[in-house]
Structure formats: structure tokens, C-alpha cells
Amino acid sequence: MKNVLIIGGSSGIGRKLAEAYAAQGCMVVVTGRRLEKLEQLAQSSSRIQIVEMDICRTDNLPGQLEALAASMDHLDLIILSAGTGDLNTALDLTIEMRTISTNVSGFTAVVTWAYGYFEKQGYGHLAAITSIAGLRGSRGGPAYNASKAFQINYLQGLRQKAGHARVPIHITEVRPGFVDTDMAKGEGIFWMASVEKASNQIIAGLKAKRSVVYITRRWRLIGWLLKILPDILYNRL
Numbered sequence: 001m002k003n004v005l006i007i008g009g010s011s012g013i014g015r016k017l018a019e020a021y022a023a024q025g026c027m028v029v030v031t032g033r034r035l036e037k038l039e040q041l042a043q044s045s046s047r048i049q050i051v052e053m054d055i056c057r058t059d060n061l062p063g064q065l066e067a068l069a070a071s072m073d074h075l076d077l078i079i080l081s082a083g084t085g086d087l088n089t090a091l092d093l094t095i096e097m098r099t100i101s102t103n104v105s106g107f108t109a110v111v112t113w114a115y116g117y118f119e120k121q122g123y124g125h126l127a128a129i130t131s132i133a134g135l136r137g138s139r140g141g142p143a144y145n146a147s148k149a150f151q152i153n154y155l156q157g158l159r160q161k162a163g164h165a166r167v168p169i170h171i172t173e174v175r176p177g178f179v180d181t182d183m184a185k186g187e188g189i190f191w192m193a194s195v196e197k198a199s200n201q202i203i204a205g206l207k208a209k210r211s212v213v214y215i216t217r218r219w220r221l222i223g224w225l226l227k228i229l230p231d232i233l234y235n236r237l
């Protein structure tokens, strides 16, 4: 039986993935901070277990994850969906630091533990949800885009590391445009995918063990445009 760990599944994309993997017959452990949301999720399937966990508390995190993994016998797939993102045109330092704490420090604590766990186990698949926002800076929330750029590069580093070590550890980066969750806010939202569509495409991409999965697929075009647009034009947007 496939065992799946979803970090950050009390709502949004992580929650939908948990429901979908449980429906496929997998055992799924889901973490998050909002216990009441997790409890509701656990009631939806006997194959879903929940653990309250804050990825910003990085001192405790490796020990908590180790204990959780020990209770599961083995883990085949770890998905990191926990993340935060706020519009911050005022450059409020509290918001910027919270973003860095979650999307950079918390992210790093989770993925380093996951990689080490899979190394010891001898195989595994690690996936994390980044964002198209990581491809370029943004005046709307500089820390968010910068944190997603960090994640994109970090995952590439882990993929290269696994390749060099010739260990069967697969690293998938899921790169959404807009998905209809609490996090999708602000003006100029377009090509918004339903959570169900996003979840289906993520599961298909993970099954195919793809390195990068755009959600939805048409966002690959925006990603390409973002990368080639000269600064002189991009800075006017």
C-alpha cells in the first residue's frame, strides 16, 4: 500500500490531494496548524490520519517528522503544500518575515528532512508546491515571489543531488498559476483552476514522475513569457 504524507493539508490544494489519494486506497497523513479543519478532514476517510504541526517551529520539526514517519512504517510520497502568501504593497515587515519563516525556513526544514528520510529508506518521491510567482520579482509582495524563487532553486538542487548520488529519489516541483483557494487573492486573477482540476493534474504529474508540473498546463506559456520579458518592459507592469 502507498503511504503519503501531506504537509499543509488542512485546506486548499493539500486537502484536495489528501482526499484524492485516500479515495485511491492510499494511507495518508496530513499535517497543519488548524486542528478543527484537520479533524473534519479525518472524519471524511478512515485512511486519513492527522497531526498538528507548525512548519515555522523548525527546532521541533525534524523530531516531529521522524516520529510521524516511524508510525507509518514507510513513506512513498511526501508533498509539501504548506505555504503563505499575502499582498504586501506597504512592505509590512511582519508580513515579509512571516512569509520567509514559512516559505523559506519551514520549507527548508521539511525538504531537508524528507530528502534525508528517503536517502535512508533508499527510495522516495518528494513534491512541493511552488508558484509561477517564483519566476520573477513582484511589487505586490516581494517576499512571496522571492521565497518561491528560493523553493524552485532548492528543489532543483535536490534533484541534481539525487541524480549525482544515483539514488531513486524523485523530486517534483508543482508550479501553479492561480488555483481557487483562500490564498488566491488580489487583482488581475485569470486562468483560475478549480482545486479539483489542480489536484487531478498534480496527481497525473506525480504519477509520471515529472520534474516540473505547471498547474494548469497553459501556465507554461506565461512562465516562458515571464522569463524572456526584458526588465525595461517587466518593470512597467
Ligand SMILES: NC(=O)c1ccc[n+]([C@@H]2O[C@H](COP(=O)([O-])OP(=O)(O)OC[C@H]3O[C@@H](n4cnc5c(N)ncnc54)[C@H](OP(=O)(O)O)[C@@H]3O)[C@@H](O)[C@H]2O)c1
Pocket: 007, 008, 009, 010, 011, 012, 013, 014, 031, 032, 033, 034, 035, 037, 053, 054, 055, 056, 081, 082, 083, 084, 085, 102, 106, 129, 130, 131, 132, 175, 176, 177, 178, 179, 180, 181, 182, 183, 184
Ligand atoms: N492558490 C493559488 O492560487 C496558488 C498559486 C500558486 C502557488 N500556490 C501555493 O500552493 C500552496 C498551497 O496553498 P493553497 O492555495 O492550497 O492555500 P491554502 O488553502 O491557504 O493552504 C495552505 C496550507 O498551508 C498550511 N500552512 C500554512 N502555514 C503553515 C505553517 N506555518 N505550518 C504548517 N502548515 C501551514 C495551511 O494549514 P494551517 O493554516 O492549518 O496551518 C494550509 O493547509 C502554497 O505553497 C501556495 O504558495 C497557491
